[in-house]
Amino acid sequence: MEGLELAQANLAKKGYLDMEVDPTLDLIAEIKRLKVEKNAILLAHYYQESEIQDIADYVGDSLGLAQMAASTEADIIVFAGVHFMAETAKMLNPSKKVLLPDLKAGCSLADSCPAPLFKKFKEKYPEHVVVSYINCTAALKTMTDVCCTSTNAQQIIESIPADKSIIFAPDKNLGAYLQKTTGRDMVLWQGACMVHEMFSREKIIKLKIQHPNAKVIAHPECEEPILALADHIGSTSSLLRYSQENEATEFIVVTEAGIIHQMEKNSPDKTFYPAPSTDDTCACNECPYMRLNTLEKLYLCMKHELPEVTLSEQVIKDGRGCIDRMLEISAKAGL
Ligand code: 13P
Numbered sequence: 001m002e003g004l005e006l007a008q009a010n011l012a013k014k015g016y017l018d019m020e021v022d023p024t025l026d027l028i029a030e031i032k033r034l035k036v037e038k039n040a041i042l043l044a045h046y047y048q049e050s051e052i053q054d055i056a057d058y059v060g061d062s063l064g065l066a067q068m069a070a071s072t073e074a075d076i077i078v079f080a081g082v083h084f085m086a087e088t089a090k091m092l093n094p095s096k097k098v099l100l101p102d103l104k105a106g107c108s109l110a111d112s113c114p115a116p117l118f119k120k121f122k123e124k125y126p127e128h129v130v131v132s133y134i135n136c137t138a139a140l141k142t143m144t145d146v147c148c149t150s151t152n153a154q155q156i157i158e159s160i161p162a163d164k165s166i167i168f169a170p171d172k173n174l175g176a177y178l179q180k181t182t183g184r185d186m187v188l189w190q191g192a193c194m195v196h197e198m199f200s201r202e203k204i205i206k207l208k209i210q211h212p213n214a215k216v217i218a219h220p221e222c223e224e225p226i227l228a229l230a231d232h233i234g235s236t237s238s239l240l241r242y243s244q245e246n247e248a249t250e251f252i253v254v255t256e257a258g259i260i261h262q263m264e265k266n267s268p269d270k271t272f273y274p275a276p277s278t279d280d281t282c283a284c285n286e287c288p289y290m291r292l293n294t295l296e297k298l299y300l301c302m303k304h305e306l307p308e309v310t311l312s313e314q315v316i317k318d319g320r321g322c323i324d325r326m327l328e329i330s331a332k333a334g335l
């Protein structure tokens with residue numbers, strides 16, 4: 001059994017997965033109390049449900065969350081996000097306890113690049129520098145020279161000597177976007193995010209016809225024909241900033257719909273339309289992994305200090321360098 005499955009099976013054996021929460025509890029008050037009692041910091045990604053975002057100590061994009069995880073003095077880091085984010089926090093803080101409310105909160109993009117297959121791929125390009133999007137497993141990070149997020153990807157690529165070719169993994173869409181914006185010689189791993197690949201170009205065009213003054217803002221994990229429609233392309237924090245600073249009052253938001261909560265909070269007089277997906281029958285613009293976290297699971301996680309994200313010393317030793325390099329380059333670039 002793989003490490004993660006084993007950890008999940010152990011939780012099931014302890015009866016943890018069947019635990020119920022007293023419906024009369026004020027979960028928000030309890031979570032706030034537990035944060036203080038345990039000197040815990042609650043970090044939340046913009047794709048979390050609104051209630052979780054509102055009680056977090058910090059809400060941000062992948063880079064901001066990694067930076068907060070690197071600098072926190074809390075004893076416990078509670079990650080309201082997905083597994084690769086909690087793993088990154090653990091690599092940066094091997095002595096601290098890192099908790100994830102649901103161990104099944106994975107990532108289709110990270111899953112699209114299994115480390116053994118990537119190892120074989122990498123062997124074909126021994127002279128290439130490996131840049132991995134932070135949305136990848138800890139095992140992949142052990143084979144990576146430098147990590148990036150969508151906020152700093154441009155600066156990370158530009159920090160690599162111009163005569164060096166690059167392997168970019170795992171996101172083919174972000175990779176193709178970076179190839180175009182930097183003009184660099186890159187080979188791309190063919191992975192993708194299931195949420196960002198589901199947006200419908202035709203339906204976005206129809207929505208734009210209904211709201212001609214709306215700006216289309218898109219995440220670079222989307223495919224090129226979708227990005228071609230965008231007035232602005234960027235990470236979640238970049239899309240948020242653009243929606244605040246741009247004079248437009250309507251925006252079509254082509255990324256996971258959770259970010260709209262912060263957009264509405266920061267610009268209450270503006271209107272945000274979640275971009276439609278190809279499938280009308282599902283809430284495909286909500287990440288099924290991010291949305292596994294709930295207030296109930298968060299409360300249980302903080303109360304019992306479970307599930308804990310752990311990594312072997314070897315993985316931490318081999319995988320941390322690419323995150324440290326990313327943080328150094330980001331700091332130099334003022335990000
Ligand atoms: P950012 O918030 O860094 O743009 O990442 C988006 C994402 O898909 C996280 O899983």
Ligand code: SF4
Pocket residue numbers: 047082106107108109110135193194195196256287288289290
């Ligand atoms: Fe992974 Fe996509 Fe979900 Fe982000 S939105 S966690 S990239 S599946």
